[in-house]
Each structure stands twice: as structure tokens, then as C-alpha cells.
Amino acid sequence: MGIKNLTKLLGDHAPGCCKEQKVENYFGRKVAVDASMHIYQFLVVVGRTGDQTLTSESGDVTSHLQGMFFRTAKMLEVGMKPVYVFDGKPPALKKEELSRRVERRGDATDLLTEAKETGADADIEKYSKRTVRVTPQHNEECRRLLRLMGVPVVEAPSEAEAQCAQMCKEGLVYGIASEDMDSLTFATPKLIRNLMKPQTQNVPINEYDYDKVLEGLNLTSDQFVDLCILCGCDYCGTIKGIGGVTALKLIQKHKRLEDVLASMEGGRYEIPDPFPFEEARRLFKEPDVLKGDSMPQLKWTTADEEGLVQFLVGDKSFNEDRVRKAVQRVNAAKSKSTQGRLESFFGPVSIKTSDTGKRKEPATGKGKGQAAKKGKSGVGVKKK
Template sequence: MGIKGLTKLLAEHAPRAAVQRRVEDYRGRVIAVDASLSIYQFLIVVGRKGSELLTNDAGEITSHLQGMLNRTVRMLEAGIKPVFVFDGEPPEMKKKELAKRSLKRDDATQDLNRAMEIGDKDAIEKFSKRTVKVTRKHNDDCKRLLRLMGVPVVEAPGEAEAQCATLCENHQVYAVASEDMDSLTFGARRFLRHLTDLGYKKSPVTEFDVSKVLEELGLTMDQFIDLCILSGCDYCENIKGIGGQRALKLIRQHGCIEEVLQNLNQTRFSVPEDWPYQEVRTLFKEPNVCAGIPDFTWTSPDSEGLMDFLSIENSFSPDRVTKAVEKIKAARDRYSPGRLKHLTPVASLPGSHTEKPGTQMHTRFSRAKSEGQVISTIHRRHLMLVTATPADLSLLAFKGLIPFGNILSFQEELWAAISTAPEAPASTPFIGDSETFKSLHFEGPERRCLASAICCTVLGCNGAVCCFFKQAIKRVQGLNFQQRGRGGLRGLRHRRRVQDGHLIHSLKSAGAMHGRDGGHGHGNKEERAVRLASLAISSRFGDGRLLYLDDTLYPFSVGINLACRKNIQDYMRHHLHIEEGHIADMCLDLYKEYGTTMAGLKALGYEFDNDEFHATVHGTLPYHNLRPDPVLRTLLLSIPQRKIVFTNSDKAHAEEALHRLGLLGCFDGVICFETLNPCNGLSEFRNSTLFPDETSPNLVDLNESDGFRPISPILCKPSIEAMEAVIRIANVDPKKTIFFDDSTRNIASGKAAGFHTVIVGRPTLVPGADHALESIHNMKEALPEIWDDQDWSESDVLHASTAVETAVVA
């Protein structure tokens, strides 16, 4: 039953607390499902004809198995990761309610017998539904079925709704799916109704946010619990004459049940004798739940076990069981994308020399695609990823960096990939001809095709050429080559210039390419802050605003960073099938090269769903370690300029962290992953054209080391393109904007974009920083100009000596 009248009450008094969503919105999310309530629904609806239900050859009811099988398959096909939670022993206070229900079933049984005697079909169906009772066998059957399907099962010691809410509060699941509104009373952060309806594909899901419920009602959580008790729940009688509307009015007026009882008109409202509202309140606040549940895993279905259990023991059609297994496996393949299925280890290409020990970074794959054979290799030290054309390969060969044999063996295959591009030239230039290099001076389609970037890896001095076609073929204009060192061409340097009215920037950013981040890289023990949101503030003068960006709002010690890193590595292991011993170093190297591991994985050709990645990485973070920071909130609210969060994370993570910190409402907006990368990342990656229309391609700079990198389709910090996108989206003047961040490479990139820059978490300046703060809490003391009526200009820069050097834990 849940809470009497709560749905109607929230619709009237807290309409913004509930939103309508599609089932697809929960793809990749871990959802705790109230299994006991689902079984009850199956026994009422599935296969019912009058008073008859589906049975096996032995006459045993199987409606619950049919319903559970269908519903679970549908959820898996939708990309949802369900965790089914079963009721345990009911609390003592519920036994009176259960006794009432038993009496009602007895009465319904008598009514059913009378209806059957007179042959009233409508009455038979009506009263037969009222006689339904979920037995232990029904529960055990469904647990066995789910485990055979590879779906996690939780056996709660008490109420399933309470256990679901605890899983949600501990961030082991994203939301709770049930029809009982007391899930909110138990504290479920997100509560979903109609997700598990048999016809859910046609009905929208209603999502309740408990924080918005409290905000809309103007109540604390304790007051909301008292409201639910007054309205009527499963654990005690309610005061006759008091429903949801009057209960809300009384709680708002008096604050708690004790005060309500003291001021209640006892002649008009009769309070039940020995009314155990205090015990019920304790039950809602401290339910009987299991707290040490390990992380959930979804395994492959046991095909033979399912066939034995469903077909042989319970008379299901073998074809139906086979189709269900196929659907489950297809769903796992669809929503657990890793490397392409054709990935197999590959040795060095013909003509390449033996690699020196310790130079290979751990991943070497060969994969077959429609364009031809694509081979990729990543290196740790002797990495030279060159944005190159076939002509560039020719030049590298002339310089002795690549054997001609390697190039010629790939000639047809390389050009086959390029020639499929739009507006490709009809003829294939001979790759060994030195005059081919001059083709870069062509205009129109020929130049566009020849300048399509094929990222090539050169192993050592005479290594093999390895190419990324799908994501690396880019339009590159105005290449500027430099010869450096004895070895000939060591790299390509793209200079900053204005072309076609667009400013094209280098991505060189304080050692961002190779992790020279001033000791502040990913996983560094001295790192003070983790990656939530860099902060930039723009002045209120003229066209200026205040912009806040990542990494400054909570300390490393809360454990979000470590948990996030672990989840990323788990995703690489379980979804991308990367060898476990290689993951840690690969994760760190990609982070250093691309700003985020996700961007690096995309650059290297791993295809996966962006939403699923974020749901996996952020779905189980220890947000409970974050605590409200009223001091920081007051400081932020006192700033007169516009403030915007800019984060590489997704919207859900940013909202959750800001909510936990008590900083919602402090900012004018959030620029997150979805803002800069509005598409999902899988389908558009597969269907994208080879030559985008933008006039400012994503240029990459080569530093002094042997490294270069393939281009990532993900836009994120520290790339200058991400900074420029933020300037456009937020409509800010960078000259009147202060950018806060705890990463030196992000600071350098922000400075290159024209921001005033503040490094947070350090007492001294770093390259590109105009100011230094040990804590964001010191902002007002160190940067009083933000609150003063004067414009920001270069003359206003504060030096390291003026920064407050008292460490404050944010």
C-alpha cells in the first residue's frame, strides 16, 4: 500500500518533484527493483483467465515465472541493469496490517465462491485477484530464475523498499523502482514508478527526486516522515479524519507529530490508543537492512539451467526459452560495448625491426573493418604519432624513419580508405615519388583528401606504420613542417595563425601532451583536489561575467577521485576487455595525453556508449562522503558576477556533487560533458563523415619528445577547443573572466584562451597562472577585486606573494 494519498498530495503541492521520463533515459543505469511487489502484480495479471492462472504440467502456478522472465528481458533489452530485492521478515509493527490483509483475502475467497456458483465472470475475476498471496515458493522460484539469467538478487533482512532505499543512498544503485510510495519515506534519492509495468514501453516513467520533494513541500526529512505517518502507512493506524492534505498543513504549522498531538482538537480527532508513531518513525529512519552488500555483477545466462528449470520443470516452450536467452545475450553485447569483435593480437609488421624491451605500452591489436585492415599500436616512450598524409609517409621514408617496404605494402589499403572519402581525387599518387609532397599545395578536393590525417605510429627508428582510419582521417589545412635533430623529421608543428576568419590554436599546454603537469597529474599523491568542476569567474563590468570551472570544490580526501579511477579501470577490464595488468598504466598515460581517460580511449578506437560509461563510472561513487559546505556557499553567493560550473564529467555527476555540497543555486549554469559532446558517442561515431564542415580542425601540437597523438572525438579540458567552446556557449569575454582550476595544464590552456587564471591548491604560481590560492575559501582575501567596482585587466594581476597561504580543507 505504501503511504495513503501521497501521490495525489505531491502532484498538488510538489509538482516539480516528479518528472516524466522515457525508459531509454535509464540505459546503463543500475536500478533496484522491488521484486516482491512485482511478483504480486504477475500473479494478478499474467495469463489470468477469470480465476485461472498459468500452470505447469503438475498444476503449479507459473504466472510469476512468466512475468519475471518477460519483465527482466525487457529491462535488459532497454539497457537497464536491474537488481531485484526480495522481502525478508516483516517488521513486528506490520503484522497487524498483514493480519487485516489476510482477513480481506478470506472475505474475497467467500465472495469468489459465491460468484463461481452463479457464474458471474466479472465478479469471479474481480474477487480472484483479491485472493492472491505471494508465497515463499513464488519468491524462491523467481530468485532461481533471476540467478540463472545472470541478474543480481538481494535478499533483504526486512522490507525490500527499505533495502532498495539503502542501496540508493549508498550509491550502489542509481534509483529504486517500485509502486509503493513509502520508498520515498525510507529515503530513496530517486524513486521510479511504472518502470516495471508490463506495458512500460508505452507508458512514461515517473521519477521522483526526494530532495525536490522536500524543497517543494518546505519540509525536512524528519518532517516528511512525520507527514507520511500522519497520512497513513503500513505500520500503524492513522488518526481518523486526517488525510494527506490536513497532515501537511499540521506538520507545516507545528513541525512534528508531538506538537501536532499537543495542539490537536481531541474531541474532533480521535488518536488511536497506544499509537506507536515513535516506533514507526524509528523504523523509517533506521530500518532493518543489510549494509555490507558487495558490488553487483551481471553474468551470462545459464542456457542449460534455464532450459531445465523453465522447459522441463515448468512446461515452458523450449523455443520461448531459447529466444529469451538469445535476447539476453544480444542485450549484453549491445550495451556492453568494448573493442570490435575482430580484435586479435598482432605481431610487428613486415619490415619492422624488433622492438626494444620496455617500449611497448601494453596494447597491440589488429582489427578488420569495412575500409580494410586497421592496425593500432600504442607506445610509452618511443611514441611518435604523426598527423600525416600519404605524402608525409613518403617524406618520413626519405628521412630514413620508415622503410619504404612498409609503406608500399600498405599503399593500396591506405589509399582505399582515403579514396572512399567525399570529393576524393580519382587517381592515386605514387607514394614513393618525392614530388607527391608538393601536392599539399593543391587546392580543393585534391588537397582536402591528401590532407586527410592518418595518424601513424612509428616504432623506434625503423618501426612499423600503424594507422587509425575511422577516427583519425581529418581535414588538415596549412601544415607547417619543421626538420629537427639529426634523425630528420621528428614532428610536425602547427603554428597559431588566423585563417578564413578563424583563430586556430595549438594544443600545447604546459606539458599536457606528456603528463608534465607540475606534479599534479592524475593519481599524484600530492594532489589536493579531485575532478569535479574547474572554476572561472568573469568580471561584472562591461560584457564580463564570472565563470567557474572544475577541481576546486572538495578535497582529495573524500575518496571520489580514487573510486572514480577504480570504476574506470573496472570498465576497461569488464567492458573493453583490456588485459588487467596493463590497465593502470594505460589509464594514467591516456589521462595525461588527453585530459580524460575516456577521451583517450575514444582516440585509440574503442567504441562504447558515452552514457553507459558515465553511468558505470559515476553510478557507485561515495557521494555520501561529501558534506554541505555552508562557508563556501555563502562565499559563492556573495560574488556579484555570473558563475558557471565547467566540468569534464556528465550532468548527473555534477548535479549530485553540487547537491551534496549544498551548492545548488550558487551557479548560473553548468557546462558539462553533454554540453560539449551533445551526441551519445556511438552511433554518430560510426556514421560520421570523414570531412567535417568546420573550418577550424582540431589541430594537435608536437612537443620535443617523440610523442604525438591521434585525435579524440571527445571535446574536453585541457584542449583549447573546449575552452573556446565554453566562451561561445557561456557568451563570456575571456579578458573579463577569471578561470579557477587545480590542474596546471588546464590553467595553461585557459590562459591561452585569454582567461585570467587562478591555480587552486598551491601557494605559488605555475606556468600560465596569474594568481595562486591554497584553497578556494581564501578567494575573498586573495582576490578582493572580484567584489570591487573595477574592471579586470593585466594591471590587476595578483602575484604569488599576495596569495593567502593558509591551507583550508574545502
């Protein structure tokens, strides 16, 4: 779910915290990716027509593998270094929200059955998406795929977004690729949204800077956590009638959520019972994550072409020619990303000549531009 109304609140009250980026700007960057969110998107969108999804010849769903393979290939081809982080055990405080999601899926299943009986195509499309669930098998197949692609995988002890944020804080990655705004509540320095949306959707990449979020809202980090809880998050119920603007005004006035709630006593706002805001606050500020020496090493290796062909073509009925071509482009691009990133920081290298004392640009000085240009020839997500 993320944080309710936070995107609009930041757009209206802290516009300087977000800037539009181009995919080329992430050439050579290490980016942590919330795996489960991406897998869910692929199951909902990739190759879906009504309640039909992409499947192998044996009938296994392959939408998640199709999306994961080609999106990751595109990221690698343009010079990014993705690392996928998978969810671990959810916090006990999130069980109520997870139960609500199961209930909503059950309701959607009933509505989908009715839509099929009446032949309402629009309703079939809508309710079939609501029945989607990421299973352990989906996760395991994507882990196998990513390792064959030479992309590191991290198993979070609990919430993937919290683990991504920790990796960003420790400087292991540049930022987080996620659509959920609660990544900012975990204090990630950089949140990147819409990173690999298809260009046909004409959706800009938005990069949020955590320090500028606090500056724009005129809040401390503790107050920002309280604001997010008051807006509505996965760990607490919501207070009816409290939107983003009202929540911001209340936190700016009272400073602490305890004092905000005290001001509501006997008023028009009804506080849910229970409302475990202190536990929610602790989960955001002290999440269960791997830190320091317990963090696995991140290594990007050459993709295993034959292993991918065996898995995707032999087991999952992918088109062999498309798979091989994508792998070959990925392997060709991997060797360029490191040098390109250095040049983007320091600019072309200048060499001082021995005879005139003047400086001139070497012939290789425009390498970064060439690499970025080549990186645009990406692979889109299409039906097999």
C-alpha cells in the same frame, strides 16, 4: 499499502519532484527492484482469466515466472542492470497490517465462492485477484530464475524497500523500481514508478527526486516522515478525517507529530489507541538493512541458456523457442550497456587530428543511439 494519498499530494503541492522518463533513459543504469511487489503483480495479472492462472503441465502456477522472466529480459535487453531485493522478516510493528491483509483475503475467498455460484464473471475476476498471496515457493523459484539469468539477488534482513533505499543512498544503484510511495519515506534519492508497464497501457514512467519532494513541500526529512505517518502507513493506524492536504497543513504548522497530536486533544479527531508513531518513525529513519561492507557485491553475468531451458521448458512447460530467443537477445545486449552509459554521460568522443588541428567525430561516436535503438526490440509478456 504504501502511504495514503501521497501521490496526489505530491502532484498538487510538489509537482517539480516528479518528471516523466522514457525507458531509454535508463540504458546502463543499475536499478534496485522490490521483488515481492513485482511477483504479486505477475500473479494477479499475467495470463489471468477469471480465477484461472498460467500453469505448467503438472499443474504448478507459473504466472510469476512468466512475468519475471520476460520483464527482466526486457530490462536487460534495453540496457538496464536490475538487482532484485527480497523481503526478510517483517517488523513486529507491521503484524497488525499483515493480519488485516490475511483477513481481507479470507473475506475475498468467501465472496469468490459466491461469485462462482452465481456465475458473475466480473466479481470472479475482482475477488480472485484479492485472494492472491506471494508464497515462499514463489520467491524461491524467482530467485532461481534470476540467478540463471545472471541477475544479482539481495536478501534484505527486513523490508525490501528499506534495503533498496539504502543501496541507492550508497550509490550502488541509480534508483528504486517500486510502486509503493513509502520508498520515499525511507529517503531513497530516486523512486521510479511504472518502469516496465506494458506500452499498450500507455502509462508514463514517473521518476521522483527525494530532495525535490522536501523542497516542494517545504519540509525537513524528519517532518516528511511525520507527514507520511500522519497520512497513513503500514506501521500505524489512521486518524479518521485526516487526508493528505490536512496532514501537510498540520505538519507545516506544528512542525512535529507530537505537537500535531497534542493540538487534536479534545477536538473532532479521534486518535487510534495505540498509535505507535514513535516506533514507526524509528523504522523509517533507522530500518534494519545491510550497509557498507555487509552489502553483497552486485555482479551481472551471462545468462545460463541451457539452465534456463531446463528450468522453464523442462520443469515449467514454457515454449523453448521463445525462451532461447529471449536469452540470446539478453546476452547480446549485455555487452553494450557499459559503453553506452559512458557515452550518455560524456557525449561522443572527439579526436584531435595531427595535421589540421581541427577536431572531428569518430565513426563510433553514434554508438549510443544505435544501441538504444536496438534495445527497443523487447519481449512482451504473453501467454505461452
